[in-house]
Amino acid sequence: MSGPAAPVQAAPPRPVRFGILGCADIARKVSRALLMLPPGAATVAAVGSRSEDKARRFIAETGLPAARPHGSYESLLGDADVEAVYLPLPTSLHVPWATAAAARGKHLLLEKPTALCAADLDAILAACDASGVQFMDTTMWIHNPRTAKMREIVADKDAFGDIRVIHSMCGFQASEYFLQNDIRVKPDLDALGVLGDVGWYSIRSILWAVEYELPETVIAHRHPVKNQAGVILACGATLYWADGKTATFNCSFLTNLAFDVTVYGTHGTLHVTDLVIPYEEKYAEFSVASKSNFVKPTIGWDPLPTKHVVTTDLPQEALMVQEFSRLVQNIRDAGGRPEGKWPAITRKTQVVLDAVKASIDKGSEPVEVAS
Template sequence: MGGPIGFGIMGCAEIARKLCRAIGIAPNATVVAVGSRSPDKARKFIADNGLPATTRVHGSYEALLDDPDVEAVYVPLPTSLHAHWVIAAAGKGKHVLVEKPPALNTAELDRILEVCQINDVQIMDGTMWMHHPRTAKMRDLLSDPNLFGQVKRTNSIFCFNGSPDFLQNDIRVKPDLDGLGALGDAGWYCISSILWANDYDLPKTAIAFPNPVKNEAGVVLSCDASLHWEDGRVATFHCSFLANLTMDLTIIGSKGTLHLNDFIIPFEESSANITFASDSLLNDAVTAWATLSQKHVVSTDLPQEALMVTEFSRLVSEIKESGSKPDYKWPTISRKTQVVLDAVKASIDSGSKPVQIVF
């Protein structure tokens, strides 16, 4: 196989610092260039993140895409800019790791995916928790019919208490930059975890809870919704910029229950816990639990964001070196998540009417 995949970072957003570190840690990736509308800002980003002095500075995103050593781009731009720049990157044959949500709606995402497919470009969104080895261990537990049974109920929560400055100035509260607000930012994680728990079997209906909190510009700051399957399965989620930092995921089966309290970012970088119970019972006196939950600890040598970069770069290398086709698993997951997000937004906009989900 060839050398590491050369990444260009498109923009100097705060989240790009985390991915810059991840690319540096990943064994098969390296940052070769940073593009910004401000060359000085790009130079400062390179210096602040300890990148080599040889890292090229580009004073425009177009110049970054024209760099022949840039094989893949990381796009941490506001969601409203994703379609333009991801399509531009794919048109130049650059593979794309894009922040979530990848688009403002499914129609926009379909345009992105079509161009990526035409140009044999790998695309993946930046949902990092799915690449942690804990996620694979969770799948093993949920797949055991004797321990877990069938999924019955899923509940997912991601919220954090945004500062006054965040609520006033962050791009995630601006309708022209990230108009999906808390639903697009925090809600994406909730929906992705629910779909993962249900093995990507899409629900049939989405119903937003009444009275979501919006700012003066109409951007959602906090909302809740329920998802419903025809066989009786139900999921609920809460996403918010207005409550204490919480990252809970609960998956209840006919025989078992799985709990996470840090499903998006583990409490510790090198290991993560799963709380799992099966055939739970109370004691004869009904004063205590007769069967206690078990804690599974999953260790990792690389943080989840570096594992994501490693997997993405592996796929790019296979396309580059072996002529493989892009793996459509990841964009399919992105599209299913976007479809459900669209339905929840439509329910919010309609005053909490049920919305049918069509893939």
């Protein structure tokens, strides 16, 4: 008599086949992330550059031997084996190549800043919507499990209360070579400068803290630092909400490395000092003070702030690509629809950035934030 039939093992999911459109330095980090994913998540099928030799060198240097080199962006988009495109090109090239990728039915993981203005981003999002493809930007820290833990803290009304003030500072000391040659200081490549680069993270961190409630008004700080071409190297702004919440941020290519965010509630304070890139890949921490008072007679604090530590097996950029791939697989294999929260979050970040840029251009006049 035969025994019970062995259980049927589910077939592993087919990995999402990525094409990397451009060989920028940040693409090396994302390539490494793709290689770290568990089987069945994603693979790099192709790399496209303006020359095939450059694509071949990138493939060899990043350990992607199975990837096919393409000597033009058009050739990569025409590769029928590519399902999703990671696009790290300069911001000025995002509209033509992102819309072309979407029109070919390629899911789109787009490097930030995603566009030079909201109107350009809307063209990209409309192309994605028309083709039914998933869109996500590459704000990697959103996918770190620390971020979810911080959300639990600030959402606790008893321990944290209502958020009233936020401050964010993102910057690094750029080298002289960077300040003369990097695409982020070139008006024809990345005209938003520091505002589009690390300023994007500051704005996103503020919006994240308030669950993406748009401010009513922004006022840029006076005297932003610009290079001779007019590209912003350091700037800041204050954001205002109708209920009295305020947020300030500064971003700079001219300071020591800083990725600080502090969120102040009526009962609690959360502080993180390495938001965008944790001090260590698989270990991230933040501190929280709740219901703080002075020890009488004003000689200390009670209770003391607590440190929270969050660990992860995969770094945040790998978790980002894993989540994007999961969404693509849901569309491809289960008839799902693109997840709409990611383009919505991107657009809110962009419209606040637009308002800050408009205030800078108007000499720090108040600018209302478009919906």
